[in-house]
Amino acid sequence: MTAPDAAGLRRLTRELLAAHPPATTxxxxxxxxxxxxxxxxxxxxxxxxxxxxxxSLQPVVDEELAAADxxxxxxxxxxxxxxxxxxxxxxxxxxxxxxxxxxPLWVGEEVWCQLFSEPGAxxxxxxxxxxxxxxxxxxxxxxxxxxxxSAHVARWAILIARTDPDVPKHRGxxxxxxxxxxxGVEVRPLRQITGEAEFNEVFLxxxxxxxxxxxxxxxxxxxxxxxxxxxxxxSIGGARIPREGGMIGPVAxxxxxxxxxxxxxxxxxLLTLWVEAEVARLTGxxxxxxxxxxxPGPEGSGMKLAFARLNQEISGLEVELLGEEGLLYGDWTxxxxxxVDFTGRDxxxxxxxxxxNSIEGGTSEVLLNIVAERVLGLPVEPRNDKDVAWKxxxx
Numbered sequence: 200m201t202a203p204d205a206a207g208l209r210r211l212t213r214e215l216l217a218a219h220p221p222a223t224t225x226x227x228x229x230x231x232x233x234x235x236x237x238x239x240x241x242x243x244x245x246x247x248x249x250x251x252x253x254x255s256l257q258p259v260v261d262e263e264l265a266a267a268d269x270x271x272x273x274x275x276x277x278x279x280x281x282x283x284x285x286x287x288x289x290x291x292x293x294x295x296x297x298x299x300x301x302x303p304l305w306v307g308e309e310v311w312c313q314l315f316s317e318p319g320a321x322x323x324x325x326x327x328x329x330x331x332x333x334x335x336x337x338x339x340x341x342x343x344x345x346x347x348x349s350a351h352v353a354r355w356a357i358l359i360a361r362t363d364p365d366v367p368k369h370r371g372x373x374x375x376x377x378x379x380x381x382x383g384v385e386v387r388p389l390r391q392i393t394g395e396a397e398f399n400e401v402f403l404x405x406x407x408x409x410x411x412x413x414x415x416x417x418x419x420x421x422x423x424x425x426x427x428x429x430x431x432x433x434s435i436g437g438a439r440i441p442r443e444g445g446m447i448g449p450v451a452x453x454x455x456x457x458x459x460x461x462x463x464x465x466x467x468x469l470l471t472l473w474v475e476a477e478v479a480r481l482t483g484x485x486x487x488x489x490x491x492x493x494x495p496g497p498e499g500s501g502m503k504l505a506f507a508r509l510n511q512e513i514s515g516l517e518v519e520l521l522g523e524e525g526l527l528y529g530d531w532t533x534x535x536x537x538x539v540d541f542t543g544r545d546x547x548x549x550x551x552x553x554x555x556n557s558i559e560g561g562t563s564e565v566l567l568n569i570v571a572e573r574v575l576g577l578p579v580e581p582r583n584d585k586d587v588a589w590k591x592x593x594x
Contacts, residue, residue, distance in 0.1 A: 204256075205259045208260055212238060226270040229269065230306045234305055241253075242254035275538040275539070275540070276537050277307045280304040283431045285305070287430070288376075292414055296411075300376070304355075309354040310352050311353055311356065312347050312348060314329075321562070328361060329343065331361065331362050333410075337408060337409055338362070338373075338407070338409075339406070340405075343401070345401075346389070346400075347386075347400065350399035351388065351399055352535075354379055355379060358375045358376070358408075359373070359421075362417055364590040366589065367585060367587060367589065373416075373418060374414045374423040375414065376412040377408055394533060397535065397539060439484070445480075445541070446513040460520050479509060504563055504567065518546050528547040528551075529548065
């Protein structure tokens with residue numbers, strides 16, 4: 200089967216809309232039909248939500264569907280599944296795993312979370328201590344994970360665990376898909392500076408994971424995890440947004456609508472940040488174009504760095520622009536939200552929540568090292584644990 204061109208995708212999209220009119224079709228049924236038509240991820244293989252078409256043609260489908268007011272799959276709620284789990288399952292999953300997980304993931308019937316970071320293994324993720332021990336056809340997992348977004352609503356988790364403590368830390372890790380409803384999985388909320396608990400800590404006690412839910416070979420979980428992490432940084436820092444989308448939008452609107460708040464100094468700072476936000480947006484578009492030719496590279500780390508810095512500087516400017524109003528905080532209720540809504544909340548929320556941007560998805564310090572070593576080609580930082588078995592490392 201020949202991959203369709205732009206005209207072919209438009210035709211297929213219009214056929215989908217004719218067969219399943221958005222105004223009269225159940226939202227979930229429409230999304231399932233879209234996946235089955237290969238119009239979910241057009242660059243994915245046929246039968247797995249795609250048509251083996253170039254990734255660059257996805258906007259052709261999206262524009263036709265948007266014009267018809269077709270429902271989307273609420274990508275903010277299922278961002279971890281879309282941006283991290285799906286490309287990893289596609290790259291390392293068996294045919295059976297791809298068929299089982301990709302459709303309900305894309306449709307949004309099953310939410311995913313990420314069980315990577317641990318209390319003693321955040322920035323140095325490869326030092327993780329959660330153990331997975333083989334027992335027949337299962338792996339028995341014990342350990343603790345932390346900073347887990349959406350764990351309280353997730354059905355599945357991507358999980359890395361240590362399967363061999365006798366080799367250096369990067370070589371003794373394996374990658375699994377964990378059922379969050381299994382016995383031994385306990386999710387506890389972590390209340391944040393915003394008052395909410397979108398993050399969680401997860402305790403794993405004797406959790407049995409079938410070997411059929413392992414992704415990639417035993418002991419090569421770090422390699423698999425790199426696919427997840429690189430896609431994560433692209434999805435965080437390189438998201439497709441319109442001009443004045445994201446954090447710069449509310450500040451620009453306030454500036455235009457409330458001239459009494461303006462000062463010369465704030466004007467100069469707003470101009471600088473507006474230009475930087477636009478440069479970051481266009482750089483993100485270029486990064487997505489580069490993805491058409493292959494896998495995400497370390498450039499995504501640079502985008503995520505810029506995203507964190509800009510969000511923090513823009514939200515700080517917004518609070519300062521609003522003066523006394525900027526010190527108000529709308530709601531300190533302890534809630535466990537399903538998604539992070541930067542633009543739909545008040546300035547105080549944006550200011551507080553953006554503090555986490557330089558930690559989540561890889562700390563800015565770690566990402567600076569990645570950019571220095573893998574983009575700029577600077578010397579690698581010296582390591583004294585490269586050839587030391589994990590069990591012999593001081594902790």
